Amino acid sequence: MSSRPSIRISALGLDLGRRRIGVAGCDGTGLIATGLTTIERTSFDADVAKLRAIVVERQVQTLVVGLPYTLKGELGYQARQVQKLAWRLAQALDLPLVFVDERLTSIAARDLIQQENRSPSRNKGLIDRKAAALILQQWLDEQRSAALTQARKT
Template sequence: MQKISALGLDVGSKRIGVAGCDGTGLISTGLFTIERASFEEDVAQLRELVEQREVQILVVGLPYTMDGTLGHQARKVQKFARRLGFALQLPVEYTDERLTSVEAEELIKTEKRSLSENKALIDRKAAALILQQWLDERRSPKQPFNHPSDSDSIIDC
């Protein structure tokens, strides 16, 4: 099995949940949450992690609408992800993140923790769910996730 080092990102307007995977690409784990400041500060925090973990790819959750279309928030996430991929010189792939925050909230509830006091933890868990979904799709013999009208090569940025 080929080794993989990927970061999963749950990009929001206030925070970015960050997850990583083990070298085998089997298990994702929430790492930390970035409190958004400026693009440059966000990149600086991620660059350090990218270098430490020898990251090969960024996996970004794309918030499709419930009917499967790309709404305003999804386009904002794509724009940010393209800029981030260019700044870090890494390819970007997307995975459908619908309901990952809801699933992360349910996990927090089962731990008997307050949702309002654990927003950063929710984002981190959502990032882990996003990355785990992508890892599972990579191993699956099914067709990989299709990215509607977004080639996202670094050259496009």
């Protein structure tokens, strides 16, 4: 009887904004993403220090960053700004970087907050965390789907 070794997944999902960074993590199995915190941006070095503490504590292996494509699926100004910051963060944290199409995640996060009878305008940090969780969950689901497809082929 052979048992498959369990693969531990530790990824950090980021929703990068000009004022805040929404941060999400996943359980070790890579099934569920949850919002962890929102970092109020002050300086690049301070932001990296806060993220590094999370990376070390959670033994993060991959950064998953939401890329805000335009509704036409193109890289606009905002997406290019996110890419620049994401690459700098990945380099500073010495982690591989993956981008995920994050179109409409902030709207979905806002809708989730409204369903909880909370005010989106008073919970911007929560929106950022939930958006980061949606970004990370999308990546986790894609990884699982790809692994299942590969397993069926073998």
